[in-house]
Amino acid sequence: MYSEAVMDHFRSPRNMGVIEDADGVGEVGNPTCGDMMRITIKVKDDRIEDVKFQTLGCGAAVATSSMVTEMAKGKSLDDASEISNKSVAESLGGLPPNKMHCSNLAADGLHEAIKDYRSRQTAASAT
Amino acid sequence: MDRPIYMDHAATTPVDPVVFQAMEPWLKDSYGNPSTMYTAGLIAAGALERARASIAERIGAQPNEIHFTSGGTESDNWAVKGAADAQQNKGRHLITSTIEHHAVLEPLEFLEKRGFEVTRVPVDNTGMIDPEDVRKAIRPDTVLVSIMHSNNEVGTIQPIAEIGAIVREAGAIFHTDAVQSAGKLPLDVAAMNADLLSLAGHKFYGPKGVGALYIRNRVRITPLMQGGAQERRRRPGTHNMPGIIGMAAALELVTDRMAEEGPRLRGLRNRLWEGMHETIPDIAINGHPTECLDNMLNFRVEGIEGEAMILCLDMNLIGVSSGSACTTGSLDPSHVLLAMGIPAEEAHGSIRLSLGHTNTEADVDYFLEAFPPVVARLRDMSPVYNKPTSRQ
Numbered sequence: 001m002y003s004e005a006v007m008d009h010f011r012s013p014r015n016m017g018v019i020e021d022a023d024g025v026g027e028v029g030n031p032t033c034g035d036m037m038r039i040t041i042k043v044k045d046d047r048i049e050d051v052k053f054q055t056l057g058c059g060a061a062v063a064t065s066s067m068v069t070e071m072a073k074g075k076s077l078d079d080a081s082e083i084s085n086k087s088v089a090e091s092l093g094g095l096p097p098n099k100m101h102c103s104n105l106a107a108d109g110l111h112e113a114i115k116d117y118r119s120r121q122t123a124a125s126a127t
Numbered sequence: 128m129d130r131p132i133y134m135d136h137a138a139t140t141p142v143d144p145v146v147f148q149a150m151e152p153w154l155k156d157s158y159g160n161p162s163t164m165y166t167a168g169l170i171a172a173g174a175l176e177r178a179r180a181s182i183a184e185r186i187g188a189q190p191n192e193i194h195f196t197s198g199g200t201e202s203d204n205w206a207v208k209g210a211a212d213a214q215q216n217k218g219r220h221l222i223t224s225t226i227e228h229h230a231v232l233e234p235l236e237f238l239e240k241r242g243f244e245v246t247r248v249p250v251d252n253t254g255m256i257d258p259e260d261v262r263k264a265i266r267p268d269t270v271l272v273s274i275m276h277s278n279n280e281v282g283t284i285q286p287i288a289e290i291g292a293i294v295r296e297a298g299a300i301f302h303t304d305a306v307q308s309a310g311k312l313p314l315d316v317a318a319m320n321a322d323l324l325s326l327a328g329h330k331f332y333g334p335k336g337v338g339a340l341y342i343r344n345r346v347r348i349t350p351l352m353q354g355g356a357q358e359r360r361r362r363p364g365t366h367n368m369p370g371i372i373g374m375a376a377a378l379e380l381v382t383d384r385m386a387e388e389g390p391r392l393r394g395l396r397n398r399l400w401e402g403m404h405e406t407i408p409d410i411a412i413n414g415h416p417t418e419c420l421d422n423m424l425n426f427r428v429e430g431i432e433g434e435a436m437i438l439c440l441d442m443n444l445i446g447v448s449s450g451s452a453c454t455t456g457s458l459d460p461s462h463v464l465l466a467m468g469i470p471a472e473e474a475h476g477s478i479r480l481s482l483g484h485t486n487t488e489a490d491v492d493y494f495l496e497a498f499p500p501v502v503a504r505l506r507d508m509s510p511v512y513n514k515p516t517s518r519q
């Protein structure tokens with residue numbers, strides 16, 4: 001049912017965990033729907049220096065989370081914001097049609113984390 | 128383990144070697160069509176009628192009350208649509224439960240769109256129906272009640288005889304889906320007060336694609352198909368001889384083995400549960416503590432999701448399901464677990480182990496070793512589970 005790339009990321013997820021002193025946190029999804037994801041990022045010089053994920057969800061949800069962290073790591077915040085749900089799914093060699101919605105979590109979670117980082121920056125510079 | 132472990136016997140079972148042996152001639156030299164008039168056909172017709180009589184005997188029916196179909200889905204569809212259609216002049220109200228298989232629920236939705244009314248009686252948090260709820264749901268225009276004998280997701284066994292008696296007293300037709308029960312519970316259509324009863328060969332070590340519908344004599348039911356004289360015109364189409372012979376042989380086998388196999392499976396199931404419960408915190412059984420099929424263990428694991436568990440177990444060569452195999456690929460949590468009042472997030476985190484002839488004590492040991500690390504790994508990954516992942 002899943003591509004080899006999906007199964008590879010499911011079997012050995014990259015960047016799983018939490019960054020304790022994260023600069024940005026993104027939380028998306030809802031356990032009632034069976035899926036939820038938390039992305040934490042560490043930012044240095046406008047670049048994503050480190051990124052980790054935690055995911056509750058199916059194989060597709062885990063694999064897309066893992067993939068999005070791999071794609072985002074080292075990228076500038078602007079470039080990372082360009083990562084789309086579609087590009088994550090494509091990098092995994094596609095997802096079964098009924099699993100496309102799971103991939104929404106991953107990029108959305110990353111974008112939320114970046115947004116959180118930026119709003120913290122604005123708040124900090126305002127004071 | 129040097130072989131895959133199969134704990135999904137509620138999805139399907141392997142064909143037993145004895146069954147395969149019984150089928151083999153009908154796939155090879157004995158290919159006659161039982162509807163023909165010469166020797167090869169007559170031999171097939173004889174075997175067909177012996178299979179019919181054997182199945183009838185094992186469920187307490189007359190041979191002419193057994194009708195061969197293509198499986199559980201067809202038997203359920205035929206029972207529901209056929210009985211509703213044949214009785215619609217008497218009334219257009221139908222009753223079922225919230226935990227039936229989709230092969231019953233969806234034909235009922237089909238009828239609902241065509242002007243029938245359907246009442247769905249609830250279950251309690253163990254998946255049990257209260258017969259009094261069926262009694263209360265019955266109206267003067269109720270023509271059919273369809274309630275499953277044992278549930279395919281959680282294994283809860285319904286008080287079928289009692290429900291059947293209520294339906295008979297009301298003068299309606301009573302269908303029961305016994306697809307999961309054959310070989311695990313004694314089946315006696317008279318004691319169950321059943322007018323219609325569905326069976327599927329592949330759930331009891333017979334082949335796939337063959338089933339039966341018991342239709343009590345004098346119960347009227349409209350055929351789903353037209354086009355031939357087979358099954359007294361009620362179910363046309365050339366008989367699936369290997370399938371039918373195999374299903375009859377399988378039902379003999381499981382009925383004979385039931386008294387030994389039931390307690391054996393119950394023992395394995397209890398060991399599985401006790402073993403898991405000792406090592407894994409925050410897990411709970413979905414189902415009934417006593418009125419449950421011996422081979423069935425459905426449970427929820429807090430903080431993780433079912434499909435991820437299935438994939439991880441598969442990496443350990445263990446085959447299990449979440450809910451019904453036919454709805455894997457649907458994103459909604461199991462309708463059965465939701466009907467039992469289990470919150471959606473816990474329903475999403477449930478899996479079903481269903482044991483059978485292939486399972487041994489060694490399988491249980493292996494599972495008990497493989498499963499706790501799977502849970503720990505997924506809980507580590509989970510943003511909603513922040514407790515220690517094993518009992519110390």
Ligand SMILES: Cc1ncc(COP(=O)(O)O)c(C=O)c1O
Pocket residue numbers: 137138197198199200201203228230275278279304306307327328329336338453
């Ligand atoms: C309770 C129940 N009814 C009906 C069916 C459908 O049977 P089949 O797959 O033979 O069509 C199944 C099996 O999935 C079942 O478990």
Ligand code: FES
Pocket residue numbers: 033034035056057058059060061099102458
């Ligand atoms: S996370 Fe909901 S089905 Fe994939």
